[in-house]
Structure formats: C-alpha cells, structure tokens
Amino acid sequence: MLEYVLLGLLMKQNLTGYQMKRFMMVSTSNFFNASFGSIYPALARLEKKGMIISTAEVEHGKYSKVYTIQEAGKASFMKWLQEPANVSDTSHNHLIKLFFYDYLDSQTKQLHYEVYIRQAMAAKQKLIDTIDLAKKTAGPDRMQTLTYGIAYHTNIIDFYTRLLADNHQV
Amino acid sequence: MLEYVLLGLLMKQNLTGYQMKRFMMVSTSNFFNASFGSIYPALARLEKKGMIISTAEVEHGKYSKVYTIQEAGKASFMKWLQEPANVSDTSHNHLIKLFFYDYLDSQTKQLHYEVYIRQAMAAKQKLIDTIDLAKKTAGPDRMQTLTYGIAYHTNIIDFYTRLLADNHQV
DNA sequence: TAGCGCATGTAATATGTTACATGATTTC
DNA sequence: GAAATCATGTAACATATTACATGCGCTA
Numbered sequence: 001m002l003e004y005v006l007l008g009l010l011m012k013q014n015l016t017g018y019q020m021k022r023f024m025m026v027s028t029s030n031f032f033n034a035s036f037g038s039i040y041p042a043l044a045r046l047e048k049k050g051m052i053i054s055t056a057e058v059e060h061g062k063y064s065k066v067y068t069i070q071e072a073g074k075a076s077f078m079k080w081l082q083e084p085a086n087v088s089d090t091s092h093n094h095l096i097k098l099f100f101y102d103y104l105d106s107q108t109k110q111l112h113y114e115v116y117i118r119q120a121m122a123a124k125q126k127l128i129d130t131i132d133l134a135k136k137t138a139g140p141d142r143m144q145t146l147t148y149g150i151a152y153h154t155n156i157i158d159f160y161t162r163l164l165a166d167n168h169q170v
Numbered sequence: 171m172l173e174y175v176l177l178g179l180l181m182k183q184n185l186t187g188y189q190m191k192r193f194m195m196v197s198t199s200n201f202f203n204a205s206f207g208s209i210y211p212a213l214a215r216l217e218k219k220g221m222i223i224s225t226a227e228v229e230h231g232k233y234s235k236v237y238t239i240q241e242a243g244k245a246s247f248m249k250w251l252q253e254p255a256n257v258s259d260t261s262h263n264h265l266i267k268l269f270f271y272d273y274l275d276s277q278t279k280q281l282h283y284e285v286y287i288r289q290a291m292a293a294k295q296k297l298i299d300t301i302d303l304a305k306k307t308a309g310p311d312r313m314q315t316l317t318y319g320i321a322y323h324t325n326i327i328d329f330y331t332r333l334l335a336d337n338h339q340v
Numbered sequence: 341t342a343g344c345g346c347a348t349g350t351a352a353t354a355t356g357t358t359a360c361a362t363g364a365t366t367t368c
Numbered sequence: 369g370a371a372a373t374c375a376t377g378t379a380a381c382a383t384a385t386t387a388c389a390t391g392c393g394c395t396a
Contacts, residue, residue, distance in 0.1 A: 001263075001266065001355090002355080002356085004266075005266060008269070008270045008273075011270075011273060016374095016375075016376090017375080017376070017377095018374065018375050018376080022374095027269075028266070028269060030258070031260075031261065031262040031265040031266065031269075032261065032262075032265070032266050032269075034356085035356075035357060035358080036375090036376080036377080037356075037357060037358070037359085037377090037378085037379095038355070038356055038357075040376065040377055040378090041355090041356095041377090041378090042355090044377095060364090060365065060366095060374095061364060061365070062363095062364060062365065062374065062375065063363090063364080063375070063376080064374085064375060064376080065375090065376075077270075077273075078273070081267060081270055081271075081273060081274055082274070082278055084264075084267075084281070084282045084285040084286065085263045085264040085266070085267050085282075085286075086263060086264070086289060087263075087264050087286050087289050087290050087293075087323075087326050088200070088289060088290070088293045088323075089263060090201075090260050090261060090262060090263065091201065091202065091260060091261060092201040092202075092260060092318075092322075093171075093255045093256060093257075093259060093260065094255040094256070094257050095201040095202070095315050095318060095319075096171065096174075096175060096198070096201065096202050096255070097251060097254075097255050098311060098314055098315055098318070099178075099197075099198060099201075099202075099311070099312055099315050100178045100181075100247075100251055100311075101251075101311035101314075102309040102310070102311045102312065103178075103181060103247075103248070103251060104251055104252070108252055111254070112254045112255075115254040116254065116255075116257050119256060119257050119258060120257050120258070123257075123258045139272040140272070141268060141269070141270075141271035141272045142269055142272065144268055144271075144333060145265050145268055145269050147329070148262075148265060148268070148329055149265075151325055151328070151329055152262075152325065153257075153258075155321055155322065155325045156257050158321070159317075159318055159321055163314065171383090172383080172384090186346095186347075186348090187347080187348070187349095188346065188347050188348080204384085205384080205385060205386075206347090206348080206349080207349090207350085207351095207384075207385060207386070207387085208383070208384055208385075210348065210349055210350090211349090211350090211383090211384095212383090214349095230392090230393070230394095231392060231393065232346065232347065232391095232392060232393070233347070233348080233391090233392080234346085234347060234348080235347090235348075
C-alpha cells in the first residue's frame with residue numbers, strides 16, 4: 001500500500017522522503033499515515049525495482065535525496081489504481097472491544113461511549129476546518145475523501161449516542 | 171490485538187486454536203479475522219507468558235490442544251478492555267485510491283463506484299441475514315457490532331451512490 | 341480410494357512501529 | 369546557546385499473510 005502511495009505522490013512532482021511524509025500529514029493522515037521507519041526502506045525498495053530514481057542534492061549545506069518517478073513506476077501505479085479496492089476489509093478497532101463489552105460494567109461502557117463521541121466530534125470538526133484550505137489546492141476527488149471522513153464520523157457519533165441513551169435507560 | 175481477542179474468547183470457555191478460528195469466522199469476521207499462521211504462534215506466546223495453559227487431548231484418535239485462561243490472562247484481558255479504543259485510526263483502504271482518482275478516467279471511476287456499492291450491499295445483506303441467528307446466541311453488546319456494520323455499509327452505499335450520480339452529470 | 345474436515349505447526353516473506361544515531365540549519 | 373525543524377537512515381521488535389508439511393477420521 002505505502003509503495004503505491006509514494007508513487008502516487010511522485011506522479012505530480014519530485015519529492016524527498018521527508019517532503020512525502022509532510023505531504024501525507026496534511027492530506028492523507030485522516031485515512032493513511034506512515035512513519036519514517038517505513039518510508040525510507042520503501043523508497044529504497046522502489047529504487048531497487050527501478051520504479052523511481054534518486055538524485056542527491058545539497059542546498060544550504062543540507063543533504064537530501066530527491067526522487068523522480070520512472071515509466072515503470074507510473075505504469076505500476078496506474079495498474080494498482082485501476083484495480084478496485086475492498087470497502088469491507090477495514091479493521092474497525094473499536095468494534096473488537098464492543099464485541100466483548102458484555103464483560104464490562106455499565107459505568108466504564110458509558111465512559112467509552114462518551115470518549116468515542118468526543119473523538120469522532122473532534123475528528124469531524126478538524127475535517128470541516130480543513131475543507132476551505134483544501135479547496136484551494138486539492139482536486140474534486142481529493143475533496144471527496146474529506147466528505148467521506150465527515151460522513152464516517154457522523155455515523156459514529158450517531159451510533160454511540162444511541163448506545164449511550166440505551167445505557168442510560170437500563 | 172489478536173492476543174486479546176483470543177483471551178476474550180477463552181473468557182467464556184476452553185477452546186482449541188482451530189475452534190477459535192471457526193468461532194471468529196462466524197462472529198467477528200466482518201470486522202476482525204486472523205489466519206492459522208498468526209493464531210498458533212499467538213497462542214504459543216500467550217502460554218509462554220503464563221496467560222493461558224494448554225492440555226493435550228486425544229479424542230477419536232485426533233490430537234488437539236485445549237487452552238484454558240489463567241488469572242493473569244483474565245487480568246490482562248480486562249485491563250485491555252477497560253482502555254477505550256480510537257475510532258479514527260481505521261485505515262479505509264478505498265479512500266487511498268479515491269485520493270488519487272484524479273488520475274483515473276471517468277469510465278473506470280464509475281466502474282469502481284458500482285463495485286463498491288455492490289460490495290457494500292452484499293456485506294449489508296449478509297449482516298441482516300445474520301441477525302436472527304445471532305439473537306439466539308449473542309448478548310446485546312455483541313449484537314451492536316452487527317448494527318454498526320449495517321450502518322457503516324449503508325453509509326458507504328449512500329456515499330458512492332452520490333459520487334456515481336455526480337459522475338453521470340459530468 | 342479420493343477428498344474433505346479436523347487439527348497443529350513452520351518457513352518465507354512482507355510490512356509496520358518505535359527508538360536510536362547522526363548532523364546540519366534555523367528560530368527564539 | 370538551546371530548541372525546533374530539516375533530513376536520512378538503521379536496529380530491535382512485533383505482527384501479519386500465504387504456502388507448505390503432516391496426519392487422522394469420516395464420507396461418498
């Protein structure tokens with residue numbers, strides 16, 4: 001997955017590993033993120049496979065490696081992009097706990113529901129705040145990832161608000 | 171994560187690794203699944219840590235290892251369960267592609283939208299079909315994982331139906 | 341007797357995180 | 369002068385998948 005994301009970022013412009021990380025932070029972090037410990041080895045693998053090439057640069061005394069995508073990399077990326085994903089193979093971390101909530105007391109459950117509602121509200125607000133900024137730089141499809149994130153978190157707020165109400169009744 | 175799920179399954183009854191896999195298949199597979207290649211090593215780790223103990227059994231000539239949870243295992247499980255999860259740290263595989271859809275032609279995009287709608291509809295229907303069966307065995311919290319799954323897939327259907335309509339207009 | 345289900349396990353491979361190591365420049 | 373940011377990379381560790389290896393009992 002990461003390798004394709006890196007190729008995708010390089011489709012538009014040449015970047016260093018550090019820049020790719022920073023780019024992900026502001027654009028994909030709500031649904032995808034990676035650490036330096038996975039980015040740098042991934043770039044090395046991609047170069048070894050001939051998908052990208054690096055050029056050493058020294059600017060203001062700082063050494064950096066700028067990566068450029070190759071034809072093979074473009075082809076590999078497009079092939080991956082053309083294959084549809086699977087919308088169901090998401091992990092839903094919180095559901096794993098919910099599955100075992102019969103072992104948890106009512107008070108702690110309620111606390112969890114409240115935490116999840118707060119988490120989702122904060123995430124949703126953050127996405128809403130991003131919209132205006134993103135409109136200036138991102139294309140229409142990129143904007144849809146924000147729309148989805150908002151709907152996703154709205155759904156979570158609704159769900160746990162219902163569980164909270166049910167828990168109160170009991 | 172897997173280790174806690176295995177402990178959670180053993181909270182109720184003693185099971186073999188094979189039975190745990192089968193149990194996950196019918197109860198958690200819509201949001202969590204694991205292969206034998208991860209289950210058996212995980213059980214070995216848990217036993218080494220003193221969380222569970224195994225008893226060798228031979229029935230009808232078939233050898234099996236039945237696992238029993240220990241006090242340390244119960245404590246570890248409850249500690250994990252009491253800690254709230256994070257609703258935002260899900261990966262959303264399909265969004266990663268959506269992010270790059272500006273590079274894709276309109277026809278292929280439309281095909282993807284249709285695939286995602288069909289995937290979500292099938293998954294939703296499967297969950298609905300499971301409800302009656304689950305009502306007999308599962309507690310109220312366990313049922314909620316089904317409710318969530320239905321809402322999650324409904325949200326996806328709505329989202330991609332909207333994108334499909336927008337794409338047609340263009 | 342062929343194949344399936346039960347049952348356990350290992351090997352190769354992939355992929356990820358966190359922490360550490362290094363060193364430059366820029367900002368307070 | 370300290371701290372933050374830029375920038376790359378490795379090491380230890382954790383965890384997962386797929387494929388393979390083995391072998392028994394039951395059923396068609």
